[in-house]
Amino acid sequence: MRRPVLAANWKMHKTVAESVAFARDFLPRVKDADAVDVILAPPATALSRLGEELAGSAVGLSAQNVHAAEKGAFTGEVAVGMLADVGCKYAIVGHSERRTLFGETSAQVSEKAAALLAGGLLPIVCVGESLEEREADRTLEVIARQVRESLADVPDERGPDVIVAYEPIWAIGTGRTATPEIAQEVHAALRGNLAERFGDAAERIRIQYGGSVKPDNVADLMAQPDIDGALVGGASLEPESFARIVHFEREGGSQ
Numbered sequence: 001m002r003r004p005v006l007a008a009n010w011k012m013h014k015t016v017a018e019s020v021a022f023a024r025d026f027l028p029r030v031k032d033a034d035a036v037d038v039i040l041a042p043p044a045t046a047l048s049r050l051g052e053e054l055a056g057s058a059v060g061l062s063a064q065n066v067h068a069a070e071k072g073a074f075t076g077e078v079a080v081g082m083l084a085d086v087g088c089k090y091a092i093v094g095h096s097e098r099r100t101l102f103g104e105t106s107a108q109v110s111e112k113a114a115a116l117l118a119g120g121l122l123p124i125v126c127v128g129e130s131l132e133e134r135e136a137d138r139t140l141e142v143i144a145r146q147v148r149e150s151l152a153d154v155p156d157e158r159g160p161d162v163i164v165a166y167e168p169i170w171a172i173g174t175g176r177t178a179t180p181e182i183a184q185e186v187h188a189a190l191r192g193n194l195a196e197r198f199g200d201a202a203e204r205i206r207i208q209y210g211g212s213v214k215p216d217n218v219a220d221l222m223a224q225p226d227i228d229g230a231l232v233g234g235a236s237l238e239p240e241s242f243a244r245i246v247h248f249e250r251e252g253g254s255q
């Protein structure tokens, strides 16, 4: 049984004060959500202060990116140890915005994932196909390659410590969600890819879906056998909306 994991990716939104205000509104709403893991990924500037606000709660803190090196001349970058220092338990790596806007490669994502694990943090490794790739019927091939390359440096025995997020690029921030059936098809294939790499341990790896997840579609997505959570952008910016996603079992699905 995989424990559901719901993560908020705030991207480049929220000041420190706005992050704190969110936490104060949000934490009471999810204090009884003890059967799921809940994660907030604010911008880097708010990590430290939000970490203080989350201390003592079950909500985990995540960065949105990291550098694989321990330290050094990497202007603008932040190391794993620095994230641990401010209370991070997770970091998102390989988000499609980082891949497409900042040229991040799967090889870099793999180095980051391994560095996070070595430093005691858990990576949330994002993969996903573009609209062009989907229309060319290349989705499963693209995902298989991204999974293989993005997890290449992860030690064999650490597979279950990785969270994978399947985020079709055409569904991110577009309001166009993959149907639960489409998402499940990819998640099942993705789990097969993970099994090739990690064997039976693939059954313990959590795979989140991301792409226009909202309170009104989360229950149907979460009802799919291989969907173990959600990585949420837009609908995670309001405490009420993200709390409803965390309590997805209370949201009526159509099934």
Ligand code: PEP
Binding pocket: 009, 167, 171, 172, 173, 174, 175, 210, 211, 212, 213, 231, 232, 233, 234, 235
């Ligand atoms: C994301 O950025 O990871 C994401 C899924 O965004 P949205 O929920 O807004 O589509």
